[in-house]
Amino acid sequence: MCVSRRRFLFQAASMGAVAPLVLSGCMSSTGAIEAVKPGPDPYFLAMYGPQPNERFPLPAIDISNVEERFFRQQVRYHRSERPGTIVVDTQNRFLYLVQEGGMAMRYGIGVGRAGLEFEGEARVARKAQWPTWTPTAAMIEREPARNAQWAGGMPPGLENPLGPRALYLFDGGRDTLYRIHGTSEPWSIGLAVSSGCIRLFNQDIIDLYARVAIDTPVLVLQNEPLMFPQREVPESIRRQLEIPQRQDQNPMIEI
Structure with missing residues (x-):
């Protein structure tokens, strides 16, 4: 035994x-x-367990194939932003909430195409629980079969791409169209994906949402040195999405 x-x-x-x-x-x-x-540490299993008291009860996340570095954890912070700042490191797939004493709460993220199109400073101008998702005109043009039906907005729910919470980033009074949100595709954490902005595990965006206030400063970094090898798309996910595996295309970069 x-x-x-x-x-x-x-x-x-x-x-x-x-x-x-x-x-x-x-x-x-x-x-x-x-x-x-x-198997996964019981501490993380509890962290990503079910949340039955949500408006739409959240199931547990299967974290058995997730690298531990992408789980929510307090770490030493290696930069100099002031406490209370959100720092998004798109290259390494991390989001940091800078804390006192040289520490930060670090979250694993998935980076969508829109998440790679903005760099610099912004602020959290709006917070929403179980938000409606409305695709942009460019998203509808790019994938009409998938997105045109939601031109008037997709109602909140477990299938909504924004998940249970969303933070809306503005540059002054201008909406950057950049969002930090949950995801209905937890397998995408640690990857660069074809849609969305910055996505966290649903349990993580709920945690981050509770920690930050309106006007929280945000810094988005696009070209930080790699700290770890980039995560590859799991073969099981590749098969489901029918992603071709070509020698001239790095499967880690975008799906």
Whole structure:
């Protein structure tokens, strides 16, 4: 019988030097050692668990194939923006909410085409819970079969591309059309995708929404040095979307 990894570590701590001999796996009935792949940390499972009290109850997110760096977490902040600033690093797929003491709350993001078309400073001019989504004229022209039906606005709900919350960014009095929002496609976190602006896990945009106020300053960065290799599109998602895999096209960049 296999025991959980954490329970085993607890037991091993009281066993001293015996533990390292079997730490790598569980012994099968045939005597072979089977590797044990640890699952997501229970802390993150709870963080991305269901939220039944929302207007549209949110299901748990399957995070079993998500790299841990894209989970919401407090980190040391490596730049000098003042606390309270939202910093969007499109290259590394992170959004930071700068905090006191050189720290920041970091969120994994997916970056849509519109999210790559703005760089510089803005402010949160509007916040919305369960917003209506209205495609721009350019989006309708680009994908009429998908978007024209929503020219008058898509009602809020679990399938709405903005998810449960949205932050609307303005430059002075001008709407930049740049949005920070949730997503009905959680697999897209960590990727550059073909639509939308800056998307977070639904549970993360709810958290960020609660932390920021109107007029929060926002800085969007497009060309930061890469901190990690960019995430590749999972093969299971590639098959569902019928994305061609060509040698002259980097599958990590856009789908």
